[in-house]
């Protein structure tokens with residue numbers, strides 16, 4: 387193992403002006419506000435969204451089911467947790483009729499900022515506006531508790547996420563480096 391530094395952008399968005407437009411929630415999907423009984427569902431959506439992605443190198447817990455569950459529990463227990471900015475997206479599979487957890491976002495607050503944690507949409511459900519929808523719901527949640535700005539961090543190589551955030555009006559505020567242990571070849 388060796389220590390590697392991942393370059394990330396801190397991205398910021400003002401919430402005291404009109405928010406970016408959100409697509410309507412498509413018919414087969416349901417947006418669920420935070421409820422403690424949904425922690426496992428958030429963790430499942432987080433795992434399925436991140437397990438094959440770049441950020442697993444930065445945050446190895448995202449690549450394990452139990453790691454995602456532990457992380458979700460920790461986030462929900464923090465003093466700055468914002469349930470109003472935490473949303474789960476479920477999908478009703480038309481074949482089986484079963485509910486699948488396919489998207490999640492969580493919100494924290496500190497020092498007057500809303501902080502987005504782990505926005506994730508499962509691969510099969512991407513590109514239809516669902517990531518935009520979850521971000522919009524989180525932004526509304528932060529506003530509802532009186533926050534006027536929000537931020538997130540994104541790995542600079544995560545081009546899909548970066549493009550999405552910039553299209554919605556987030557600006558790059560600064561570069562930060564996150565150290566992580568990575569297996570060396």
Ligand SMILES: CC(C)(COP(=O)(O)OP(=O)(O)OC[C@H]1O[C@@H](n2cnc3c(N)ncnc32)[C@H](O)[C@@H]1OP(=O)(O)O)[C@@H](O)C(=O)NCCC(=O)NCCS
Nearest residue numbers: 435439505506507512513514515516517518540547549550
């Ligand atoms: C980043 C992520 C959440 C985006 O989710 P998504 O549901 O694909 O996001 P959206 O569909 O809202 O936006 C993606 C693209 O679809 C397009 N789109 C939005 N609404 C659309 C619609 N109704 N129909 C078709 N395309 C649409 C957007 O214009 C956007 O295009 P762009 O790539 O040119 O910016 C998803 O890729 C993901 O989970 N990645 C892995 C985890 C991760 O890295 N998370 C971010 C950590 S910082």
